Amino acid sequence: MSSLFRTAAATAASALAAVAVHDVFQRRRAILRNFPVIGHARYLLESIGPELRQYIVAGDDEERPFTRDQRRWVYASAKQENNYFSFGTDNDIEYTSGYPVIRHRTFGRSIPASAPRAALDVELPAAKVIGAARNRAQAFRPQSVVNIGAMSFGSLSGKAIEALNRGAALAGCLHNTGEGGISRYHRHGGELIFQIGTAYFGCRDAEGRFDLARLKDLVAGARALEIKLSQGAKPTLGGVLPAAKVSAEIAATRGIPEGRDCVSPSRHAEFTDADSMLDWVEMLAAETGLPVGIKSAVGDLDFWEQLTDLMRDTGRGVDFVSIDGGEGGTGAAPLIFTDTVSLPFQLGFAEVYRIFAERGLHEQVTFIGSGKLGLPDNAVVAFALGCDMVYAARESMLALGCIQAKKCHTDTCPTGVATQNAWLTRGLVPDDKAPRVANYIRTLRRDLVKVAEACGVEHPGLISGDLIDILDGHTSARSLYEVYGYQPGMGLPSAEDRAEILRLMADRATRGGSAPPSHSAPAR
Numbered sequence: 001m002s003s004l005f006r007t008a009a010a011t012a013a014s015a016l017a018a019v020a021v022h023d024v025f026q027r028r029r030a031i032l033r034n035f036p037v038i039g040h041a042r043y044l045l046e047s048i049g050p051e052l053r054q055y056i057v058a059g060d061d062e063e064r065p066f067t068r069d070q071r072r073w074v075y076a077s078a079k080q081e082n083n084y085f086s087f088g089t090d091n092d093i094e095y096t097s098g099y100p101v102i103r104h105r106t107f108g109r110s111i112p113a114s115a116p117r118a119a120l121d122v123e124l125p126a127a128k129v130i131g132a133a134r135n136r137a138q139a140f141r142p143q144s145v146v147n148i149g150a151m152s153f154g155s156l157s158g159k160a161i162e163a164l165n166r167g168a169a170l171a172g173c174l175h176n177t178g179e180g181g182i183s184r185y186h187r188h189g190g191e192l193i194f195q196i197g198t199a200y201f202g203c204r205d206a207e208g209r210f211d212l213a214r215l216k217d218l219v220a221g222a223r224a225l226e227i228k229l230s231q232g233a234k235p236t237l238g239g240v241l242p243a244a245k246v247s248a249e250i251a252a253t254r255g256i257p258e259g260r261d262c263v264s265p266s267r268h269a270e271f272t273d274a275d276s277m278l279d280w281v282e283m284l285a286a287e288t289g290l291p292v293g294i295k296s297a298v299g300d301l302d303f304w305e306q307l308t309d310l311m312r313d314t315g316r317g318v319d320f321v322s323i324d325g326g327e328g329g330t331g332a333a334p335l336i337f338t339d340t341v342s343l344p345f346q347l348g349f350a351e352v353y354r355i356f357a358e359r360g361l362h363e364q365v366t367f368i369g370s371g372k373l374g375l376p377d378n379a380v381v382a383f384a385l386g387c388d389m390v391y392a393a394r395e396s397m398l399a400l401g402c403i404q405a406k407k408c409h410t411d412t413c414p415t416g417v418a419t420q421n422a423w424l425t426r427g428l429v430p431d432d433k434a435p436r437v438a439n440y441i442r443t444l445r446r447d448l449v450k451v452a453e454a455c456g457v458e459h460p461g462l463i464s465g466d467l468i469d470i471l472d473g474h475t476s477a478r479s480l481y482e483v484y485g486y487q488p489g490m491g492l493p494s495a496e497d498r499a500e501i502l503r504l505m506a507d508r509a510t511r512g513g514s515a516p517p518s519h520s521a522p523a524r
Contacts, residue, residue, distance in 0.1 A: 030401050030415045030427030042403075063404075065327065070375055071398055077443035078399040078436035099471040100381050100480070102463075108456015123172070124445045126366065127461040127493040127501040128388050130224060131291030131319045133364035138289045139319075140223060142389060144173035145460060146379070146444050148437070149370055149393030150195050150228070150295070152180025154241050154250045154262075155331040155408070156397075160417045163400055163430040165190035167437025176391060179228050179264065182218055183253040188430075192222045195295065199264040201254040210270050214255075216288060224320070225284055227277075229268075229296040232328030232345070232371050234337045236266055236299075245411060245420050274306040278316040285319070293320030293366070297328075298348030299341070301355065308359045318365065321356075322391065323349045325371025329394045331408045331418060345371040346381065350484035353386045357487070362386065363494040376447040383448075383460040384468045384480050386491040392444065399440035400433050458505040462498060465491045 016037055023029075023036035031039040066074075069090065076083035093099055124145050131139030148168050153161045161183060168175040168190030175190040179197025186192060196215075199208065203215035219225065230236060241250070241262035251258035271277040277294075285292045298304075311317040325345025330338065342348065349369060356362040366389065369382040374392025382390055398404070401415045408418040416428035448460040455467050465480035472478065481491070492498065 027429040028432050030429075031403075033427035034414065034416065034424055065329065065372065066394070066398065066404060071404060073375075074395055074398040074440060078440040080439050083443065093471070094474050097471060097473050100377065101469045101471060101477065102377075102380060102451060102455065103467045103469060104454040105456035105467075108453075110453040110456060110458045112450050112453035120442055120446045122446065122449055124449060124459070125501070125504055126388050127459065127497045128366045130293075130366045131285075134285070134291075134317060134319055136285055136289065136291045136319060138223070139291060142174055142223075144171065144441070144445065145383075145389045145448070146374070146441050147174040147193075147368075147389060147391055148176060148190075148396050148441075149374075149391030150176040150178040150226075150231075151393055151397070152178030152201075153183040153185060153253055154180045154245065154420075156418055157413075157416055157420060157425040157428065158183065158185040158249070159425050159428045159430050160397070160400055160433075161185035162188055163428065163433035164396060164437055165192075166430055166434030167396075167399075167441065170434060170438035171441035173441050174223060176226065180250075181253040181255070182222075183249070192219075193224045193226050194219045194222045195226045195228050197228045197264055198266065198268050199254075199256075199262075201256070201264075204255045206255075208256075212287060215284075219288060219290065222290065224291045224293065225288065226320075226322060227268075227281070227284075227292065227294045229294055230324075230342070231295065231330065232297040232324035232326045232342050233330035234333035234341075236341075237333065237337060247420060250420070274303060274310055278307070278310055278314070278318075281318055282316050291319035293318050293322060293368075295322035295324060295370075297324050297326065297342035298352055299343065301351060304352050304355045308355050308361055311361055312359045317361075320366040320368060321352065322368040322370055323352055325349070325369075328371035345369060345373065345378075346385065346484075349382070349385055349387070350486070353490070354485060357386075357490050362490070363497070374444065376444060376451065379444070379448060380451050380460060380463060381468055381480065384463045384465045384491055385484065388461060388493070392441070395444075396437055396440065399437045401428065401436075459501050461493055461501060 020036040023032040023039065026032060031042055069085070073083050123143060126142040126145050129139050129141045148164050155178065162185040165175050165186050165188045169188060174193050175186070176193045177186055177195050179195050179199070179201055181202030182192065182194060196203065200210045202218050203211055205211045243259050243261045246256065246259055246262050248258050254262065256262050271280045281292045323345065325348055326342040327344050343351070353362060353367065356365060367387050368389045368391060369387040370391040370393065373379045373382050373390040374395025379390050397417055400417050402417045403415060405414055407413050411419050411421055413419040413424060416425040419425060452458060452460045452463055455463050457463060465486055468480040469477040470480060470483045493501070
């Protein structure tokens with residue numbers, strides 16, 4: 001018996017060893033590469049998760065910032081698996097005040113195709129040309145209304161940045177660099193929006209001062225410049241990258257000393273108010289030829305009123321405005337800032353958009369939304385409010401394999417996405433993850449097209465606010481226009497831009513329809 005037991009034990013040990021070797025050298029799953037054998041427990045728990053949650057843990061729509069249903073949709077979309085849901089909604093639509101409902105049209109100009117994968121490869125360009133209103137030398141029409149939001153090298157691992165950039169190239173979308181500079185991981189084919197933060201990483205001299213010559217060298221080939229004023233999760237705060245994380249490569253990318261705390265100031269040194277900021281914007285545009293925009297969370301509205309007054313009265317201006325909601329993400333921030341400082345996206349964006357519209361400037365500026373807009377329902381509302389494009393940041397991280405462990409600030413991210421730990425990052429294989437990012441972007445675009453067609457229009461930018469109702473509770477609702485005080489025509493591109501996007505979509509969109517009509521059908 002003891003001999004039989006020893007044989008069985010040896011067999012089991014050999015099997016476990018074989019599994020461990022396989023896990024360490026396989027390239028598809030970061031968890032298994034980093035945690036051989038025991039990593040299978042995670043997938044086991046995931047597979048029986050619905051049963052466990054049904055009796056023990058939370059519901060599918062209760063977790064935050066992304067619910068299990070939302071994460072499951074992103075994961076399945078990224079892997080090109082079945083991302084449909086059954087048995088109806090889990091959301092308490094009837095009694096949830098503020099719940100958005102999209103009004104579909106029975107008959108409309110555009111007819112959605114019925115095949116599940118229809119429109120997956122459709123191109124979905126922006127309705128506006130960034131920089132055209134101000135005649136920028138390198139004005140351009142973004143070829144995707146869905147783009148990868150700002151996440152810096154340093155906050156994310158090099159392999160994560162590489163996978164995102166490769167994914168952007170595959171999906172034909174833009175990749176915002178974040179404020180951490182442009183690294184070699186950003187140079188894999190994806191077109192870049194270079195974000196200039198308060199520390200001027202990548203375009204600074206030895207004393208930390210902005211260096212125009214370095215900027216011009218750095219952004220050769222980039223499509224636009226985005227001046228970061230603030231972000232939703234930590235407005236008015238700078239940032240700190242601890243000395244232990246400042247590797248030689250990160251130091252070289254940012255232009256900072258290796259092995260020392262990296263501190264981002266809370267304010268820019270090159271300008272002190274809206275007037276001097278516009279001077280700087282015009283200088284950057286003239287020197288680089290690139291469109292120049294700003295990114296900001298929304299708090300005090302005086303800044304936006306001053307900015308738009310100056311744009312109206314002086315002719316200077318920004319080419320695009322990226323609005324980040326207070327529900328947006330960050331690698332690390334004080335709880336009070338993530339929870340309660342800066343307006344949530346819908347309210348903040350609507351306030352800013354109205355200020356531009358009241359001065360007749362809304363058709364001259366491209367509006368980009370950020371803050372959980374990488375989900376179809378949130379994105380549709382954003383377009384109806386007047387967004388021309390959306391950023392997807394954390395959702396793109398989920399497509400990379402992020403499991404919402406919420407350890408971004410500890411350098412112990414188990415999937416290698418938000419860490420510089422060499423052992424953990426080895427689990428993330430860019431060649432495998434890049435297609436998943438592209439699949440996710442394509443799927444989100446497909447869903448936006450399908451919803452637009454259900455509303456009877458060809459493009460999400462043509463969804464007007466009167467097609468979105470906001471529920472007041474069980475018995476009443478108000479249109480999005482009414483809720484946010486929009487006037488007729490607000491939220492849509494200009495008539496010229498609408499005509500051009502209709503022309504472009506006529507050749508790119510899928511065609512829906514039905515079976516041939518019977519002989520008894522009325523003639524048209």
